Structures are given as C-alpha cells and as structure tokens.
Amino acid sequence: MIELVDFGKDYGDFTAVKCLNLKIDAGEMFGFIGPNGAGKSTSIRFLATLLRASRGQGFVNGFNVADQPMDVRHSVGYMPDNFGVYDGMKVWEFLDFFAVAYKIPRSRRKAVITDVLELLDLTHKRNDFVNGLSRGMKQRLCLAKTLVHDPPVLILDEPASGLDPRARLEVKALLKELRKMGKTILISSHILTELADCCTSIGIIERGELLMSGSIEEVYRRIRKNRIINIKFVDGMDAGLSIIRSMPECVDVDVDRGQVTCELQTDDQGVASLLKKLVDNQINVRTFAEKDPTLEDVFMMVTKGLVT
Numbered sequence: 001m002i003e004l005v006d007f008g009k010d011y012g013d014f015t016a017v018k019c020l021n022l023k024i025d026a027g028e029m030f031g032f033i034g035p036n037g038a039g040k041s042t043s044i045r046f047l048a049t050l051l052r053a054s055r056g057q058g059f060v061n062g063f064n065v066a067d068q069p070m071d072v073r074h075s076v077g078y079m080p081d082n083f084g085v086y087d088g089m090k091v092w093e094f095l096d097f098f099a100v101a102y103k104i105p106r107s108r109r110k111a112v113i114t115d116v117l118e119l120l121d122l123t124h125k126r127n128d129f130v131n132g133l134s135r136g137m138k139q140r141l142c143l144a145k146t147l148v149h150d151p152p153v154l155i156l157d158e159p160a161s162g163l164d165p166r167a168r169l170e171v172k173a174l175l176k177e178l179r180k181m182g183k184t185i186l187i188s189s190h191i192l193t194e195l196a197d198c199c200t201s202i203g204i205i206e207r208g209e210l211l212m213s214g215s216i217e218e219v220y221r222r223i224r225k226n227r228i229i230n231i232k233f234v235d236g237m238d239a240g241l242s243i244i245r246s247m248p249e250c251v252d253v254d255v256d257r258g259q260v261t262c263e264l265q266t267d268d269q270g271v272a273s274l275l276k277k278l279v280d281n282q283i284n285v286r287t288f289a290e291k292d293p294t295l296e297d298v299f300m301m302v303t304k305g306l307v308t
Contacts, residue, residue, distance in 0.1 A: 001026040001153060001184040002047065007056035008208075009042050016042045017208040019056070024186060024201070026152075029179045031199035032188035033299060039208040040188040041081060044157050047186070048078040061153055074102070077146030081158040081188075085130040085138055091117070092126050094141060095148055102149035112148055120144040120174065136167035143174065154178065156187045172198050202295070204302050211302045220293055226251055227271055228291040231260045234284035243277050261291070 002024040009017045017039040024030045032040050045051045047058050049069040058065035061075035086094060092113055099109045117123045120140045125133065130141060139159065146154060159175075160168045176198055179185055187199070203213035212219060233240050241260065244253055249266040264270055271290065278285050 001028075001061060002030075002186055003059040004043065004047070005057045005059075007043065007046065007058060008054050009039075009046065009051070010054040015208055020205075020208075020210050022203060022210060022213060024184065026184050027179070027182060028201055029175065029185040029187065029199045031202040032186060032205065033190070033202055033295065034188075034205040035190050038190075038205045040190075040205060041157055043205075044078075044155055044186070044188055045080075047072075048076060048155055049073055050078075074149065075151055075153050077149070077151040077154045079142055079146050079154070079156045079159055081161060083138070083142040085133070085141060087129075087131040089130050090127050091122060091130055091133075091141060094130050095145055098145045099148045104149060112150075116144045116147050119147070119177075136163055136170070139163060139167070139171065140174075143171075147178075152182070152184060154183050154185045154187075156185065158189055159187060160189070202298075204299060206303050212298075219298055227264045227266060229262050229264060229271060229274065230287070230289050230291055231262065231278075231285060232258060232287040233260070234286045236283045239281065240278055240283045240285075243281060243283070244274065247274060247277075 002022070004020050004022040007017060007020040007022075008015070020039070020043060022043075032044070034040050042051070046053055047060055047065060049065055049072050053066065060072045063071040063075060065072050086097070089097070095113045095116060096109060099112055104112055114123075117126055120143060122137070122140055122144060125137060125141075130138065133141065143156075143159065146156075156175075160171045163171065175185060175187065179198075179200075199216065201213070201215045202219060204211045212222070214222070231240070231244075237255075237258075237260065241253065241255070244250055244260065244262050247264070249264045249270050250262060251265050252263040254261045262274075264274065266273075275285070275288055278288075
C-alpha cells in the first residue's frame with residue numbers, strides 16, 4: 001500500500017534522508033519513530049507529493065509518487081505537523097472547501113460533511129467559526145478534512161503534537177477506529193508513548209537512515225535477548241534470591257523496595273522453570289511477571305547500536 005524504494009533527499013550539501021527502503025501493507029498502522037530532524041517529515045512530504053526525491057521512488061496505493069501525483073493525492077489523506085485553519089470560516093464551510101477541492105459532487109457534499117463531523121465528534125461545532133476552536137478541536141478538524149474524500153491511506157505527521165493528555169487519548173481512539181474502518185495509516189511521532197499501544201508495526205529512523213522496522217512483536221523479539229522478571233515474595237525472599245542466583249541462566253539480580261528484578265538469559269521454558277523451582281521449594285510468591293520492553297527501550301537500544 002505504501003512503499004519507498006532507495007528514497008533519498010538532499011538539500012544542497014545536506015542529506016536529510018540517505019537511502020530509505022520501507023514497505024507498509026494494507027490495513028497497517030505504521031509508527032514512524034525518530035527524533036526531530038531524523039528525516040520523518042521529509043519522507044512523509046515526499047509520499048504526499050509535496051517535494052521531489054533526489055533519488056529513489058515511492059508508491060502509494062499502487063501509484064508512482066513522481067509519475068502519478070494526482071492519483072496519489074486522491075488516495076491519501078495528509079495531515080501536516082504544522083496544520084492551519086482559515087479564519088472567518090465556519091467548521092462546515094472549512095470541510096466544504098476541501099470537499100470542493102477534491103471534486104466531490106454538490107449532491108454528495110452535505111452528506112459527506114455530516115458523516116465526517118459525526119465520526120470526529122464535531123457535529124456540535126458545525127456552525128462555529130474555526131478560529132474560535134480550541135487546539136484539540138482544530139486538530140480534530142484538520143483530521144476531518146483529510147477524510148472528506150474517503151482516502152484508503154492516511155499520512156499523519158505528529159497528529160497529537162501539542163495536545164493535552166486527554167486530547168491525545170481521544171486522537172489515539174480515533175486512529176484505532178479509522179484502522180478498523182480499513183484505513184492504512186502512516187503516523188510519525190517523536191513521542192513514543194503515543195504509538196506504543198496503537199501501531200501494528202514501527203520503523204525507527206535517525207539521521208536519515210532507517211535503523212529497524214517490523215511488527216511490534218518482531219521488533220520486541222529482536223531486542224529481547226534476555227528476559228527481565230519482576231518478583232515479589234510474601235516471605236522467604238533470602239531463600240528465593242538464593243535459588244535465583246544459583247541458576248546458570250541468571251545474568252543479574254537487583255533488589256529494590258521488596259521487589260526482586262532478575263535478568264535471565266533464557267527462553268519461555270527457562271522462565272517457567274524458575275517459577276516452578278520457587279514453588280517446589282515452598283517459597284511464597286506474591287507476584288511473578290515478565291517486564292516487556294517499551295518503545296523507549298527499543299529506541300535507545302537501536303540508536304545506541306546495541307541491536308541491529
């Protein structure tokens with residue numbers, strides 16, 4: 001559905017993106033992760049037909065970005081990181097403006113605008129002036145205008161930037177709903193918590209290079225060479241620690257405020273074996289849980305070269 005092949009972009013002597021290869025299948029919500037200046041927005045603007053590549057190609061919904069830009073634009077709903085609204089317009093007029101731009105027939109425009117307003121929970125703001133909306137409502141309106149032509153692909157650059165925590169949760173809920181509707185979504189962010197629980201796959205980019213990409217599960221599996229287990233005991237902590245340290249798979253043990261954190265160089269069977277040893281030795285375990293890596297863990301390990 002979205003593909004970059006050897007894409008690169010130079011601005012004079014500065015290389016913003018070196019040689020990017022990326023493929024996003026239909027129905028995915030792909031999180032494009034990287035710090036400011038990593039090349040995310042440059043890649044996104046190319047896919048949205050807003051700049052030319054220095055080298056390489058891009059494809060969206062089967063159309064070549066450079067050779068078939070109008071077909072790409074009709075396939076994409078693009079939301080830039082710095083969105084704007086037109087003062088003096090009402091909410092419905094703003095959406096009608098974009099519906100006209102996308103050549104939606106007059107006979108259909110009213111129904112389309114009504115549907116989009118309902119989807120984005122903006123019906124009650126229909127006749128409000130856009131310049132009087134809160135930032136969160138403006139963000140919703142900008143997302144709404146990307147949907148008026150019902151594109152199969154959404155390309156969203158930092159869609160939750162600057163929003164308060166509640167508004168961010170609402171945007172994430174909207175994105176999940178749009179994916180359920182069959183949209184393929186490329187979303188960029190440098191705030192990793194925005195992407196952790198809503199993306200099906202991620203790509204990590206830094207200094208114009210894609211360092212790692214894949215499904216969330218695949219990426220976690222690639223970085224999780226050791227298993228981190230958090231254990232709390234009802235009693236018998238010293239005996240429990242002795243058992244843990246005696247295991248040849250044990251790499252490290254830490255005790256903090258009554259919780260034991262151990263690192264094991266093992267697989268699922270080894271983790272189960274540890275729990276069985278504690279139970280067989282009548283050690284009263286209150287909690288026993290594996291600590292999954294976070295996107296922050298993934299990002300730091302990848303960008304520091306600890307995993308490839």
